[in-house]
Amino acid sequence: MPLQSTNPLTGTVTKQFDEFTPEQTAAAVRETAEGYAVWKNTDFAHRAECLISLAQVLRARADEFAALMAEEMGKPVSFGRTEALKCAGVCEFYAQNGEAMLASRPVSGSGREAFVDFAPMGTVLAVMPWNFPFWQVLRVAAPALMAGNTMVLKHASNVPQCALAIESAFRESAFPDNVFRTLLIGARQVEAVLDFDSIIGVSLTGSEGAGSKVAAAAGARLKKCVMELGGSDPFVVLADADIDKAAGVAAIARCGNAGQTCIAAKRFIVMDEVFDVFVEALGREMDKLKMGDPMAEDTVVGPMSSTGLRADLHDQVRRCEAAGGKIVKGGVLPEGEGAFYPLSIIVDAPFDAEVCREELFGPVALVFRATDEEQAMAMANDTPFGLGGSVWTRDIEHGLELARRIEAGSVVVNGQVRSDPLLPFGGIKRSGFGRELSDFGIREFVNIKSVICD
Template sequence: MAIQSTNPATGKVEKEFDEWTPVRTIEVVSAVHSAFTDWRNSTFSYRSDCLKSMAEVLRSSADEFAFLMATEMGKPLSSGRAEVLKSATVCEYYAEHGESMLTSEPYFVDGMQAYVDYAPLGTVLAVMPWNYPVWQVLRIAIPTLMAGNTMVLKHASNVPQCALAIEEVFKKSLFPDNVFRTLLIGTGQVESVLNHDSVIGVCLTGSESAGRKVAAVAGSRLKRSVMELGGSDAFVVLADADLDEAALTGATSRCSNAGQACIAAKRFIVHKDVYESFVQKLKVNMESVKPSDPFDDETVMGPMASIEFRSDLQNQVDRAVAAGGKLELGGVIPDGAGAFYPPTIIRDIPFDSEVSREEFFGPVAMIFRAENDEQAMQMANDSSFGLGGSVWTQDVERGLKLARQIEAGLVYVNGRVSSRPPLPFGGIKNSGYGRELSTYGIREFVNVKSIFIG
């Protein structure tokens, strides 16, 4: 089976790769497992140097990666560069803090000396998505490797050039051979890799359905798993919010990456007193975003990642309107080549409609009206997802109180939701489990070992 790199702005197949045979796949997995012995025994100082060198390589490769992302999934060049530079920061963060997060901790128990150690476990399989093809790989790979594990990557099949380029970064930096490898395989080989005795766990970022399948395989073999799945983040606007700031941030969140982000604002829940005003301010901001050529440095929103994804989104928009929602902006596929889709606003969707509970993975804002704070919280939490969310109010204490009520893994008060190295990132409910980044992320694939001296 061919793994294709298709330009979503033109529909042209740019490059094809033959999928690896199962024999070759397992040979590489075995090589990565063999590299684990030396890597686990390496010093934190050495690993830190590897990460610092990788940060330098990433920064020098920003233009190359930006071109590949624009080619394979339609990300504008400026956004691609920013993603690579952000990825460099996660290398530097763990280079500086990784050792302290994993240092043996002394305890005294019943007058006796004890320790808690954090020991690496082996080779981890990463199953990663296409929407942030560099950041999402490295935000899980870097802490996992800093902990002394090795990793194999099964990247999304529509970004094979990005996947190979990530492996090349490891080769150009100080990392030894086979600590990290890219597997050019389709989804059909994921189960056999995960079942391999040398693979001790899996981290997956992707759809809910993919997460359920991979988690089931891991569970059947009693292997660890971290799942970062879909999201339908609530963006709660209270009556005293700064509407200009909220509308600008909401539009930016909804249009960034053509709306193809798990933690993008998706469900706008707005207090009735400012509902109409907010809708119009959001409309002004969103209609100013014009989907265009991702290779133009002035472009802020490119095409969606594929015609298929765009068709799925249009189907959701049509069903939302059929359920009673009203199109305030967009909602129509434009003429011409490519997977472009306009920024879209659907207002007054019945909150109890089936479509209102779905994740819209594209530049579509659903807006709901709330009578008061209590109803806003009820609406925010009435979702099968629990990844991110935000609350907008000029009363910070009130915002903090409500943020603590939102059922999600990451909530911002007066800010755009984003993942950052010092903070744990992950979801609850159908948005998954486990955490990436911070101290919590680096300890997901280690043996928390108690040692007692009697």
């Protein structure tokens, strides 16, 4: 089955690529295995030079890559450019810090000489999504390659041009050609890739369903996996919060990337005494976000990635309404060209309704009332997901106390959840396991080896 780029603004197929045959896939995996045999023995200084070179390519081609993202999945070019530059930043981060993160660690107190070593293991399979088609890949690739591993990429089938562009950036940089390869394959070939002995693990970012299947396949082969899956992040607004600031951040946290972000704020849990004020302010802030052609520099919200995903979202909106929710903004499927969905707000839907426990992957905000902080905390944690969350209050110390109680991988007080190379990133519960970024991320695919001298 061919892989194709479909422009979500026009609905037209812009490019089509033949899927790799099993023989082509095997050849690419063998290349990275051969590359690993050499790459694992390179020193950190050389690996850092290659990452710095890749960062330079990413910066130089940021406009080109932003246009590809706009064409294939609808990301506004200003945001795509920022994404490409963020990828350059994570390469530089690991170039500067990777060696120290993986330095051998002496262990004292045992009465004998001992240390812990961190060694590369082989080729990592990256199974990546379309919503951040460059960042999701580079935030896994940069630490894996700095650690001395090699990588093969199975990207989302709707962004083949982005997938090939990432490989071209590696080839243009100082990296050897056989250290990173893109596999133009569909989901059905993932298990076959995991069968190769040289593949030592898989890092997947994607849906809960995809993660369950790939994790099961990896487990059956006794291979390490890191899963960064869906989320339904709580955005808790206390009575003493700065409502205007909270609403401004809430609008972009819910509608940025057309709402198609795993760490987007999705469930707004607001104290009853400020509920109406917050909803009104959120609507005003949404109105400020320009929706339109993703190639326009002033566009903030582009189309969703496909009309199919838009239809799924609209079905969830209809089910929210049927369950008793009140649509106070948007919620009407638009006519005309482009996979656009209006920025929408739904209030007073039953918190325990099945649809309210799902992830809404689009620009729709569910706003719930809480009578007190204890109820708000209970609602925040009453979810099968645990990726991110935020708490809004003028009392910072109290906000930090509540942040520690939220069951998630990342929680922010008075800010938007985001990924940062300095901090570990990942989720708990149905949002996955393992960590990306920081020193935790670079150690996910290494042999943590104890060396002892008796």
